[in-house]
Amino acid sequence: MLETPHPTPSAPELDCFALARQMSGLHFIGGRYMPAIGGKNFAVVNPATGEQVASAAEGDAADVDAAVRDAARAQKEWAKMPARKRGALVHQCAAVIREHQEELARLIALETGKALRTESRVEAGTVADILEFFGGLGSELKGESVPFAPNVLSVTVREPLGVVGAIIPWNVPMLLMALKVAPALVAGNTVVVKSAEEAPLAVLRICELMNRVLPAGAFNMVSGMGPECGAPLVEHPLVRKVTFTGSVETGKIVAKAASQKLIPVTLELGGKSPMIVFQDCDFAKTVAGALTSMRFTRQGQSCTAASRIYVERPIFDAFVAEMKKAVDLMVMGDPLDEKTDIGTIISEGQFEKVQGFIDEGKKTAGATAHECSAMPKDSALKKGLFIRPVIFTGLDGSSRLVREEIFGPVTVIQPFDDAEAVLAEANDSEYGLAASLWTNNLKVGLDLAHRLEAGLVQINQNLVVQANLSYGGVKSSGLGKEASLEAMLEHFTHKKTIMVNMA
Numbered sequence: 001m002l003e004t005p006h007p008t009p010s011a012p013e014l015d016c017f018a019l020a021r022q023m024s025g026l027h028f029i030g031g032r033y034m035p036a037i038g039g040k041n042f043a044v045v046n047p048a049t050g051e052q053v054a055s056a057a058e059g060d061a062a063d064v065d066a067a068v069r070d071a072a073r074a075q076k077e078w079a080k081m082p083a084r085k086r087g088a089l090v091h092q093c094a095a096v097i098r099e100h101q102e103e104l105a106r107l108i109a110l111e112t113g114k115a116l117r118t119e120s121r122v123e124a125g126t127v128a129d130i131l132e133f134f135g136g137l138g139s140e141l142k143g144e145s146v147p148f149a150p151n152v153l154s155v156t157v158r159e160p161l162g163v164v165g166a167i168i169p170w171n172v173p174m175l176l177m178a179l180k181v182a183p184a185l186v187a188g189n190t191v192v193v194k195s196a197e198e199a200p201l202a203v204l205r206i207c208e209l210m211n212r213v214l215p216a217g218a219f220n221m222v223s224g225m226g227p228e229c230g231a232p233l234v235e236h237p238l239v240r241k242v243t244f245t246g247s248v249e250t251g252k253i254v255a256k257a258a259s260q261k262l263i264p265v266t267l268e269l270g271g272k273s274p275m276i277v278f279q280d281c282d283f284a285k286t287v288a289g290a291l292t293s294m295r296f297t298r299q300g301q302s303c304t305a306a307s308r309i310y311v312e313r314p315i316f317d318a319f320v321a322e323m324k325k326a327v328d329l330m331v332m333g334d335p336l337d338e339k340t341d342i343g344t345i346i347s348e349g350q351f352e353k354v355q356g357f358i359d360e361g362k363k364t365a366g367a368t369a370h371e372c373s374a375m376p377k378d379s380a381l382k383k384g385l386f387i388r389p390v391i392f393t394g395l396d397g398s399s400r401l402v403r404e405e406i407f408g409p410v411t412v413i414q415p416f417d418d419a420e421a422v423l424a425e426a427n428d429s430e431y432g433l434a435a436s437l438w439t440n441n442l443k444v445g446l447d448l449a450h451r452l453e454a455g456l457v458q459i460n461q462n463l464v465v466q467a468n469l470s471y472g473g474v475k476s477s478g479l480g481k482e483a484s485l486e487a488m489l490e491h492f493t494h495k496k497t498i499m500v501n502m503a
């Protein structure tokens, strides 16, 4: 349904540099690309080289207003469409995304510095999977019949909320956007997404690709800064639901603004996820599991990264040695190179922040920093935001590195002697997003799984978010769930009661 002509090619474009240039300076509103009303742009930088690869439209309240009004107009017709038909269209979007999977993977690798083979391709594939999953759920938007009186038919129906404002971060922007857009659309809402400053391109291309299938105005995208573009989206009177993924501080600002309008808000915030390793675990599998759990292939930029690992003392030294050996084998380099396992940190600001934590850890008395892997040698990457992964030992629970979310390739490994004590340490956190337990004693594992304060606890695995499994944290890690049928029903619809007196 897309209007033409467009600055971007209809066939997949594998030259991500060319595509980035073509996408410069644009929002996607009402079924077409549009420049920022105020004419302002900001730079999109390749963090592997420090070079500007594109510019992005710098939106403000005027752009947000245009997008929300188009979304509100489109929502009336969209909500009238049978739910299964809406689902079928979202499912059809998945096919378009699959055709463009490699293109999207290259584009996201370029703007975020995430390695193509280990991260970016996987993320692009997951987007299609999420669209397929939610696309199949149209017929699940069921209500109930409620016993009231013999001559009164009393039923509930699920209705959409209206225009949804979705605000996303830069770490897995395509996936996190899909988790919001797909259920919102299938439930009959229309959406305006505000992309993250650091990664506006791949999500914009996805918006355009999905608009080839969806009616104009159903899915809109604006880019810009948080306070100037994100805040007006939350505050816009026609936005009837906000779904946000980002930091705890910004989440609180968003929740406060939403509360002024009395609209529902879903928040996916940070994490400081513990991994608890018992001596009876399958050692080799646990080392391999820890390697993926630390999310070092994403430079640790993950809310569910196992950023504090507790290992039962008899196997502590062997575990640390094996982890160091395994991380040393990981290749740091150009995110677009197939050989690369670990790419770059997203931005200079994050680079300084992560480096600050590492410097603080190194200065802490009794701490050892096991720096792993090797910096890339390629001179083209000399300005790249590369940080060698670090495994810290000798830090205790009072360290900022154990308490705060670093969002970098840093893990602290600590020994423990007693299951109750390690449970108390794991729960002694402001966060409660995810946790994992590694043991062959399922009695102990299940007992601790029930008592860990986290939205997701896994035993002998630590997978990232999966379609069909509710995902969301407790405590400062957030409010509400994503990724599941229950999330779609609870967070993107309201239940209306209808009563018919037949007496």
Ligand code: ADP
Residues within 6 Å of the ligand: 167, 168, 169, 170, 194, 195, 196, 197, 224, 225, 226, 227, 229, 230, 231, 234, 245, 246, 247, 248, 250, 251, 253, 254
């Ligand atoms: P990070 O520190 O990881 O960038 P943020 O929480 O600041 O995390 O950003 C997540 C998203 O929230 C981004 O899209 C950002 O632009 C947006 N954002 C930042 N400040 C605000 C705000 N005041 N209102 C709405 N959105 C905001």
